[in-house]
Amino acid sequence: MNAPATLFDKIWSAHGILSRPDGATLLHIDRHLVHDGASNAFRTLKEKGLTVRRPDRTFATPDHYVSTLGRTLSSINDPNRRGMVEDLETHTRESKVKMFGLSDKRQGIVHVVGPEQGLSQPGMIIVCGDSHTATHGAMGALAFGVGASEVSHVLATQTLWQRKPKNMRVTVDGTLAPGVVAKDVILAIIAKISAMGGTGHVIEYAGSAIRGLSVEGRLTVCNMSIEAGARAGMVAPDDTTFEYLHGKPYAPKGADWDKALALWSTLPTDDGATFDREVHLDAAEIAPMVTWGTSPEAAAPITDRVPDPKDTADAFRRDTMERALAYMDLKPGMPLSEIAVDRVFIGSCTNSRIEDLRAAAKVVKGRHTTIPAMVVPGSGLVKAQAEAEGLDAIFKTAGFEWREAGCSMCVGMNGDLVAPGERCASTSNRNFVGRQGKGARTHLVSPTMAAAAAVTGKLTDVRQLMAKG
Amino acid sequence: MEPFKHLDAVAAPMEAPNVDTDQIIPARFLYRKRNEGWAHLLFHDLRFNDDKTPKDGFLLNTPPFGEAKILVADRNFACGSSREHAVWSLYDYGFRVVIAKSFGDIFFGNSFQNGLLPIVLPPERVEALRVALAKEPGAHIVVDLEKQEVRGPDGKVDHFEIDPFRKECLLAGTDDVTFTLSNLDRIAAFEKAYEQKLGWV
Ligand code: SF4
Numbered sequence: 001m002n003a004p005a006t007l008f009d010k011i012w013s014a015h016g017i018l019s020r021p022d023g024a025t026l027l028h029i030d031r032h033l034v035h036d037g038a039s040n041a042f043r044t045l046k047e048k049g050l051t052v053r054r055p056d057r058t059f060a061t062p063d064h065y066v067s068t069l070g071r072t073l074s075s076i077n078d079p080n081r082r083g084m085v086e087d088l089e090t091h092t093r094e095s096k097v098k099m100f101g102l103s104d105k106r107q108g109i110v111h112v113v114g115p116e117q118g119l120s121q122p123g124m125i126i127v128c129g130d131s132h133t134a135t136h137g138a139m140g141a142l143a144f145g146v147g148a149s150e151v152s153h154v155l156a157t158q159t160l161w162q163r164k165p166k167n168m169r170v171t172v173d174g175t176l177a178p179g180v181v182a183k184d185v186i187l188a189i190i191a192k193i194s195a196m197g198g199t200g201h202v203i204e205y206a207g208s209a210i211r212g213l214s215v216e217g218r219l220t221v222c223n224m225s226i227e228a229g230a231r232a233g234m235v236a237p238d239d240t241t242f243e244y245l246h247g248k249p250y251a252p253k254g255a256d257w258d259k260a261l262a263l264w265s266t267l268p269t270d271d272g273a274t275f276d277r278e279v280h281l282d283a284a285e286i287a288p289m290v291t292w293g294t295s296p297e298a299a300a301p302i303t304d305r306v307p308d309p310k311d312t313a314d315a316f317r318r319d320t321m322e323r324a325l326a327y328m329d330l331k332p333g334m335p336l337s338e339i340a341v342d343r344v345f346i347g348s349c350t351n352s353r354i355e356d357l358r359a360a361a362k363v364v365k366g367r368h369t370t371i372p373a374m375v376v377p378g379s380g381l382v383k384a385q386a387e388a389e390g391l392d393a394i395f396k397t398a399g400f401e402w403r404e405a406g407c408s409m410c411v412g413m414n415g416d417l418v419a420p421g422e423r424c425a426s427t428s429n430r431n432f433v434g435r436q437g438k439g440a441r442t443h444l445v446s447p448t449m450a451a452a453a454a455v456t457g458k459l460t461d462v463r464q465l466m467a468k469g
Numbered sequence: 470m471e472p473f474k475h476l477d478a479v480a481a482p483m484e485a486p487n488v489d490t491d492q493i494i495p496a497r498f499l500y501r502k503r504n505e506g507w508a509h510l511l512f513h514d515l516r517f518n519d520d521k522t523p524k525d526g527f528l529l530n531t532p533p534f535g536e537a538k539i540l541v542a543d544r545n546f547a548c549g550s551s552r553e554h555a556v557w558s559l560y561d562y563g564f565r566v567v568i569a570k571s572f573g574d575i576f577f578g579n580s581f582q583n584g585l586l587p588i589v590l591p592p593e594r595v596e597a598l599r600v601a602l603a604k605e606p607g608a609h610i611v612v613d614l615e616k617q618e619v620r621g622p623d624g625k626v627d628h629f630e631i632d633p634f635r636k637e638c639l640l641a642g643t644d645d646v647t648f649t650l651s652n653l654d655r656i657a658a659f660e661k662a663y664e665q666k667l668g669w670v
Contacts, residue, residue, distance in 0.1 A: 017659040018652060022633040026649065028659055030670050040503045040553075048646065057670075065500070080500040124670065131551040131575055145575055148503075148553035149582035149644065157649045159656055163632065165574075195487055196545040199574060229548065231574045252669035260669055295487050320486060411496045432491045432549060434514050 004270035006167050007236050008202045011142040011267070015125050017159060024161045029057065030124035030141075032154050034097065035110045036062035036084045038129055041151035042091040052095035054158040059119055060092045060099040063109045064413045068376050068403035071102050081414060095155075108379025108405040111135040111349035115219060116379055118248025122237035122264040127154055132349050132429065133232075134225040138218035139245070140237030140267055142202070145226065165231065166276040168201035169269075172209040174283035179463040181359065182217035183351060183427070183446035185209065185281075186224045187289035187299040193279055195297040198230025201277060204269065205235050209283035215244040216355045223350045224429050227296040236268035290336055290459050291431045291444040293324035298431070299444070300336060302461045308332035327433055328441050329423075336459055339443070342422040344373035344454040345436070346400075346447055348410035351427035352378030354385050356447040361391040363451035363465055369399035370457040373450075376408040376416075400454070412437050425453035471584045472642030473614055476565055480610040480622075481528050481537035482599035488542060489549035490576065494558045496550075503557060511558040529562075533607040541598050541610070542569040547576035556583045566612050568619065570595050581635045582644055586612065588619060588629045597621070614639060 005013075017026040038060075045051070052058060065084040067075040076082040085102065092099040100106040100113060107113070110128055114120040114136050122140030127133060129151040136143035146160065154160055170189055190197070203225050210218065218235045225233030235241075242261060245251045252260040287301035298321075300307070309321040309332065325332065330339065346352070346360055357377065375395050377383035383405055386392055392402045409416040410428035412435075418424045420439030427450050428435075431442035443459060452462040498510050516527050523530040529537070540559070546569040547555055556579045559567065565585060570592045580587045590598070601622045602608055608622035614636060619627045638644065649656075664670070 018655055020634050022635075024632065024634060026652070026656075028656075028663060037499060037552075039500075043502065050646070050650075084500050121670075129551060131549065145551040147551050147556075147575055147579035147582065149579060153646050153649065156646055157653075157656065158660075159649060161645055161649070195548060196571060199545070199571060226549075226575075229545065229574070256669040260667075263667070295489075316486070319484075323485070413496050413499065430489075430491070430549065432489045434495055435491050438495070438514055 004272035006269045006273045006275065007140065007204055007234060007267055008142060008167055009273070011123055011125060012164060014123065024163050026159050026161055027125055029127055029154050029158050029160055031114070031119055031126040032058045032158070033110050033114055033126065033128035033133070034058060034060040034088070034092070035128070035130060036065045036088045038091070038151055039084055039087040041129060041148045041155065042087070044148070044152040045155050050156040052097060052155045055096045057158060058097045058155070060088060060097050061107050061110055061113050062088050062102060064407045064411065066102060066406040066414055068406050068408045068414065068416055071404055073102065078415060105380035105384060108382065109349045109352065109407055111223065112353060112378030112382065115139055115215070116248070116381060118245055118251035121245065121251065121260070122241060123267055127160060131226045132223055134230070135219050135223040135349055137225070137232050137234035138215060138222040140235065140241055140264065142232055142234060144232040166201045167204070168198060168230070168277040168279070169204045169206055169275040170279045170281070171207035172205070172281045172283050173207040174209055175212070176209055176283050176286060179288055179448070179466055180286050181446045181448060182213055182220040184286055184289045186221045187291065187296065187444065188281060188286045190224065190228045190296050191289070191299040192281065193228055195227060195295045196229040198225060198228040201230050202232040202234065203228065203230045205233060210235055211238065214355060215240055216353045219353065220350055224296065227429055237264050238268070288446065288449050288462055290449065292328065292330060292336060293321065294327055294431055294433050295324070296429065296431060296444060298324060302336050302449070302459060304336055306330045306332055306334045306336060337461055339459045340423070340457060341425045341443065341453050341459060342371055343418060343424045344369070344371065344450050345409040345424055345426040345428065346374070346450050347376030347378070347408050348428035349378065350429045351447045352376060352382065354382050356427065357382070357386045357391050358389070360447040360451040361394045363448050363462060364398045364400070364455065365394050367398055367455045369454040371454060373399065373454040374401035374403055374409070376403045377405050379405045409436055411435065418442070425450050425459060470642045470644055473565060473584055473586055473639045475613050475615070476538060477609055477611045478538035479533055479536050479607055480539035480541055480602050481534035482602040483528055483540055483542045484599065486543040487545045487548055490547050490552050490555040490573070491549055493547060493555040494552065499552060499554055506561055507554060507558040508561040508563070511562045538563050539566040539568065539610050539612065540564050541595060541602060542567060543595065544570040544592070546572050548573035551575045553579045553583070556580050556585050560585050568595060568598065581639060584639065584642065586614065586639060588612070590619065590627055590629060594627055
């Protein structure tokens, strides 16, 4: 019998083609997902006189630069942004790569589209020129983000050189309290292990609270692995995963499904396998979270106060905190639930799936926004599903804008920006300085917490609104 | 890619931890082509006022640090997005080496693909280097890739670790793709066996 192995070990060893004396392994790549930021990578490929080696394993969709106001190229006003989407169309057409384009309902944020289409499957290695590729690890895959040079390397060879990262397991056991969702879990994890707690590691999320999450909840958790410094995050495939995948357009069918299922069932971490690092959290102790600073690790329960840098012994950390609070325009000691916000964004590859929209709509129903707020579904299919369920009507009646799918205000590359000095409660994944626009102040929250903030105009413990029904 | 062997240059100390790639190169510039030049966009919003004038007090606006080719940062430098533009901006500005306590994983890998050498040194040493550079602005650091050594302004020499393959590539100025393509038969053989087993992928 083989020595006990982790989920990550098993996937890694099944994909090794050859190794270099220095320990790097050439990995086979099952899926290469491409978005509209890939222009330079395609150009490099051309300059070297190379072509896309496996168009059949490469899938593309534009997301970063698309307008959320229309579904035509001409709805992108800025010629530079339009050029990026046009470039993707040209490059994929020339290389015969399947693209879910602007007029295709399947278009959307690349990390929403992959699982939704059944392209992301257990046991695969999935890469994309985007750091939130870890999202797909929720399917029981090894998925990680790569840079432009690596994108062109994968395009040219369908392989990638990597040194094997270390194994880390984050176990969340117990039951989540009512009103606490996947986003709160991952923010609590990052607050605990820090923005670099997972650097050099692949994180496997385990424990009964993780098992209890839907696939969409797991996607939210894995999505933010990079915010803890880990290039990949994963959850072992189980019946929840298989049920989710069954019948998806690119999932295996018929006899292939049975074969796949047999293989996938062997993937979970063996009893007795060891991790280089283990972290435990008690699910019952996690509360709805918000961030107060300019790194996702600056997260705290909504019931807390803005921390006081003076309470920090380390001079360096104190300085960092002071700078973050100055940027965020917050005073130490202020209750987090008294922070007034100017705007709400519900969207991004972290929280723009149908369950996110359903949960937010439930909070919003029968209430009205007091500040500008918008919902940007993660894909055309999520949007259509939400409309079929009447969620769009709930949001619109409540005063939300209802937009077309794309990355939008998560990064503002399409022009959906938070104004300088404005404070935004956002379901996205990064509260970095200037992330949502120059001078923008971001508070990361779950979809239900974002909905609550839209209704009250301040950061709000959503459980209070839920109690009122 | 330009080979990197040896560098004796002005080094600039950057205090903040977690300097993310959004700060190194804001997202709104990413539509540009690689060869359009990125030097003027490096640290854009930290470096320039709204009216495009240089911001007082920012490291690279403070002579002689503007001519630095070596950056001494803190921990988790260039965390965040996978944008290789962060490397391009540093490189085009003139930086060839970044020394830090730790780096964002993706940035670290991207650097080698572009001839930028990221060096991890022990936290105390990184801090000591920054103190020395602040005390004596314009002081040089010497980096010898062959010997894997960094000599600080205080004359103290530190050894650093580097993956031997990456070292070779940097010294020769070659990237991965050429090497990988020389193994195409191995790749094809792997794929054949793999696809026989996992036909549905
Ligand atoms: S939604 Fe945001 S984090 Fe996700 S891929 Fe788009 S820009 Fe990146």
